[in-house]
Amino acid sequence: MLAMKRLYTVLFMIITCLSQTTGQDNRIVFSPHWLPQAQFAGFYVALDQGFYAEKGLDVEIIHPSATVNALTFLEQGKADIISLFLVTGLEAARNGLDIVNIAQFSQHSAIMFVSKKESGIESIEDFQGKKLGIWMSGFQEVPEALMAERNIQPQWVPIMSTVNMFLLGGIDIMTVMWYNEYNQIFLSGINHDELNSFFLSDYGYNIPEDGMYTLRQNLEERPEELRAFAEATVQGWAYATANREYAVELVVDLMRKANIPSNKAHQRWMLGKVLEMQQPRDKEVYPTQLHPDDFRHTISIIERVRNTRFPLGYDQFFKPVIPFTEYQPQP
Amino acid sequence: MIKTNRLSFRIIIRVLIITTSLFVVILLGYNYYTSKIIREATKENAIELAGNLAGRIEQILQPMEKIPEMVASTMELGLIHPDSLDIILQNILLRNPTIYGAAIAFEPDYFPEKGRYHMLYAYRENDKVHSVILGGDNYNYFYMDWYQIPAIMQKTYWTEPYFDEGGGNTLMATYSVPFFCTRDGEKRFAGIATVDLELHWLTDMVNAIRIFDTGYAFMLSRNGMAVTHPDRTMIMNKSIFSNAEEWGAPIMREIGRELIRGESQFRQYTLPGRPKLWAYYRNLESNQWSIMVVFPDREMYASLRAMNTMLIFFILVGLILLSLILSGVINRLSKPLVQVADSARSIAAGNFNVKLPQITTRDEMQELRDAFAHMQRELSTYLINLKEATAAKEKIESELRIARDIQMAMIPHTFPPFPDLPQIDLFAMLKSAKEVGGDLYDFFIMDKDKFCFAVGDVSGKGVPASLFMAMTRTLLRTIADREKSPALIMESLNRSLAFNNESNMFVTFFMGIIDLRTGILHFSNAGHNPPVLLSASGEIKAFDISKSIPLGLFEDFVYTESSLQLKPGDQIFAYTDGVTEAENKSDELFEEERMFSILEQQRQSSPRDMIRLMSIAIEDHVGDHPQSDDITMLTVAYNG
Known part of the structure; x- marks a missing residue:
């Protein structure tokens, strides 16, 4: 258990000694919101391929526990x-942290509930009174909002x-990410057809997830570096899309x-599903744009769950560092 | 070079085919049953290996499980003072070298004075036992598997294996036992007692298992995760299910699911692009981890294959020896055959006195030899008889040749016969079907200015016919000296021939007498084919006369005669039925039509040419077919 403690407390530093180390100003420390995995492949690829260095950045990626x-x-x-789920970022802002979203990568929700078919749980109404597992690390708002809306008390x-x-079988239902735990369950020997899946997006909660965040002060002080970082990251995702096996091996x-x-x-x-989440599908949105409707939808959920007003407007919260004019117009 | 038509070769080939088929059948059967025995034995071995391994692991796990269970029950009895827990945990480690760590963790705010978290943990580091108090916002143990799962499920739990960071990258698993306390008369969950098992030794123990050359064993966790594996990078990284995906091998997933269900199996399976494998797997009772033993199919049967190779080698050598021996035996046995065959060839060549090989084996060879000896004697006798018969036949033939010469000498064959008689040109031909024949023709001058000619055909063929012909010819000349009219000559001739004609032979006969001064032809016919008159005017037709009956049948028969005036250039063509009835291979006759058409073409020709060309036409028609009847033709040309 000490080991576990260490596992969770020691930060995994992946330090890249860039040859063109420049001044202190060009140094950027990035932290994804979870341990290394393909969910963040774009960042690792950008670092490994030197896309950050090409922009004159000295990037270090650290990981939380x-x-x-x-x-x-x-x-x-x-x-x-840092990267965060949209809900987590909004919650932080609501709690008073002066945080801004500078690029939104995910455009769709990957959250879902799964139950074993043998449990007889066939619809979310069946969740009433059942044990429902939920991740502790901060995105319970959306599942909670759905349950509250339907007046279901798991x-x-x-x-x-x-x-x-x-x-x-300690819990009846599990909140999972489609790109991660859903497949972990499959890779533990449970077949897809033995599970009942409930995608939150099918219940009107298609909330975008991973986005890039910084403090407003950072944005004001170092807009160019942040933009360079975001652009190199976009490049990293594009490279990962074109070279999936390489990206997977790197991760x-x-x-x-x-x-x-x-x-x-x-x-x-995971890489496949995360890249799928980045596709706009039927949404009219630029890459890295947080759509105003998604913003409004998400804060309405938070306001309902927390029973409070969200203090910021769309333009105050979403501060894109990459001008959308650089993108081709979406069809 | 092998002579494939030799008897020995053929016998050996047949024997080899039969024996080889027999060996193949025996080998297949042997292979089948031996494979089965090997498979059974290997299965037993694998089951025993896995069973032993499971036993050894259980011997370590089960006593370990007792420790937190005892701690838990002691806690429930409330016998231990909370402040002495660290000493107890340290003692546990000191007395149980297999245990890496031990802990007691309490529910939130269990001891209000200790705060929300309270957990005591003893662990080994650098061969020393330490103890610490854990718990806090940075170590929220309530939500860790080892705590949360047994807490919620309220039963003991072996965790999935995990890596011990900083402790030498050692793999660990924790066994957790929940304990309860009674407060306010209610039994409540109070906390968890655990022991940590370092799994490093497990990998060494499982990797020590070797089956055949490259067979190995490994362990999987309850989730199918590799706990031990000869390839240590698999451990804790890959599960049987992730490998099933990476290798595109659904069979692995199937096996994994059987393992999770606690099933035990000995089975064959194949991974894409790899040789066939065999596996035995079973569960550990304590923690539902599983042991899997894997080995390649080709190694399992390697000994059998080696044996098969040797067997096939010996069988091949045996077959070669068998062939050689058989060849020797058959050649010795069949040697007399060759000798008999040589003798037969000598006999065939005419050497009847050739000595046959001596065979005393009283078997089929001797029978053959005796049969040959008998044949040799019979042949010899037969040939002697044949020689005598041939000699007799040759004598008869020689006599017949003489008879023919005599017969031919009886009919005139000098042409032109009367060079000083310009009125007459004549040619005749007689071709007998046998040595001697029954046809005849004749011509001669009577009383200076009368020219007589005749054609006849005796019934039958051969010697009797030739004698009758000779008689007829001789009588004709004799009678013609006395009588001058054809009818009278014929009647006289008929009377002489019919007289004492016991054998009832007869002759068809045509004769004509031309008065050379007037050109008047008197003629009479006795049953003969009417001759053809080729008029100088170009008309061609048969003589219009009654056929009457042949000579020699009725003694007193009265023959008539007719006459006609020949004109210079007229020709008379007389013939026997050998011409019109000449047969070819297909039994087609030469026929009168054809004869007439040739006469039509040749009416301007001389008698010699006419007959020569008619003869050629007949030969063309008959071809190779043997001549069936005598052929006689005679042409008289009257020149005026």
């Missing part, structure tokens, strides 16, 4: 840019990191170095 999150890094100044069971409780390698269980089968699945 299950108990120390990326927001804390940002607050404490240990990270200049027994919420906070889960830290594994799907073992669900596999063993697996990073995970190995961080002693995180890893295999290509899972990371390949």
Whole structure:
């Protein structure tokens, strides 16, 4: 258990000694909101391929733990840019942190509930009174909003990191990400057809997820570096899209170095689904744009769940560092 | 070079085909049953290996499980003072070298004075036992699997294996036992007691298992995750299910699911692009981890294949030896055959006195030899008889040749016969079907200015016919000295021939007498084909006369005669039925039509040419077919 403690407390530093180390001003520390995995492939690829260095940036990627999150890094100044779920970012802003979204990568929700078919839970109405596992690390608002809207009261069971409780039957329903835990359950021997899946997007909660955040002060002080970082990251995602096997191997390698269980089968699945989430589909949105409707929809959920007013307007919260004029118009 | 038509070769080939088929059948059967035995034995071995391994692991796990269970029950009895827990945990580690760590963790705010978190943990570091108090916002143990799962499920729990960071990258698993307390008369969940098991030794123990050359064993967790594996990078990274995806091998997933269900199996399976494999797998009772033993199919049967190779080698050598021996035996046995065959060839060549090989084997060879000896004697006798018969036949033939010469000498064959008689040109031909024949023709001058000619055909063929012909010819000349009219000559001739004609032979006969001064032709016919008159005017037709009956049948028959005036240039063509009835291979006759058409073409020709060309036409028609009847033709040309 000490080991576990260490696992969760030690920060995994992946330090790249860039040859063209420039001044202190060009240094950017980035923290994704979870441990290394294909969810953040674009950042690792940008670093590995030298896209950040090409922009004159000295980038370091640090990782949070299950108990120390990326927001804390940002607050404490240990990270200049972090990635967060939209809900988490909005919640932080609501709680008074002067945080801004500078690029929105995910355009869709990957949150879903799964139950074992053998449990007889066929619809979300069946969740009433059932044990429902939910991740502790800050995106419970959307599932909570859905349950509240439908007037369903499950027994919420906070889960830290594994799907073992669900596999063993300790909980009846599990909140999972389509790109991650859903496949972990599959890779633990449960077949897709043995599960009932409930995508939150099918219930009117298609809330975008991963976006890039910084403190408003950082944005005001270093707009050019942040823009360069965002642009190189977009480049990284594009490269990962075109070279998936390379991206998967890079991620697996990073995970190995961080002693995180890893295999290509899972990371390949994750990369595929994360890239799918970045597609606009039927939404009229620029890449890296947070759509105003999504913003309004999400704060309405937060306001309902928290029973409070969201203090910021769209233009105050979303401060894109990449001008949309640089993108081709969306069809 | 092998002579493929030799008897020995053919026998050996047949024997080889039969024996080889037999060996193949035996080998296949042997292979089938031996494979089965090997498979069974290997299965037993794999089951025993996995069973032993499971036993050894259980021997470590089960005593370990007792420790937190005892701690938990002691806690429930409330016998331990909370402040002495660290000493107890340290003692547990000191007395149990297999245990890496032990903990007691309490529910939130269990001891109000200790705060929300209270957890005591003893662990090993650098061969020393330490203890710490854990818990806090940075170590929120309530939501860790080892705590949360047994807490919610209220039963003991072996965690999935995990890496111990900083402790030498050691793999660990934790066994958790929930304990309860009674407060306010209510039994409530109070906390968890655990032991940590370092799994490093497990990998060494499982990797030590070797089956055949490259067979190995590994362990999987309850989720199918590799706990031990000869390829250590698999451990904790890959599960049987992730490998199923990476290798595109649904069979792995199937096996993984069987393992999770706790099934035990010995089975064959194939991964894409890899050789066939065999696997045995079973569960550990304690924590539902599983042990899997895997080995390649080709190694399992390697000994059998080696044996098969040797067997096939010996069988091949055996077959070659068998062929050689058989060849020797058959050649020795069949040697007399060759000798007999040589003798037969000598006999065929005419050497009847050739000595046959001596065979005393009293078997089929001797029978053959005796049969040959008998044949040799019979042939010899037969040939002697044949020689005598041939000699007799040759004698008869020689006599017949003489008879023919005599017969031919009886009819005139000098042409032109009367060079000093310009009125007459004549040619005749007689071609017998056998040595001697029954046809005849004759011509001669009577009383200076009368020219007589005749054509006849005796019934039958051969010697009797030739004698009758000779008689007829001789009588004709004799009678013609006395009688001058054709009818009278014919009647006289008929009377002489019919007299004492016991054998009832007869002759068809035509004769004509031309008065050379007037050109008047008197003629009479006795059953003969009417001759053809080729008029100088170009008309061609058969003589218009009654056929009457042949000579020699009725003694007193009265023959009539007719006459006609020949004109210079007229020709008379007389013939026997050998001309019109000449047969070819298809039994088609030469026929009168054809004869007339040739006469039509040749009416301007001389008698010699006419007959020569008619003869050629007949030969063309008959071809190779043997001549069936005597052929006689005679042409008289009257020049005035």
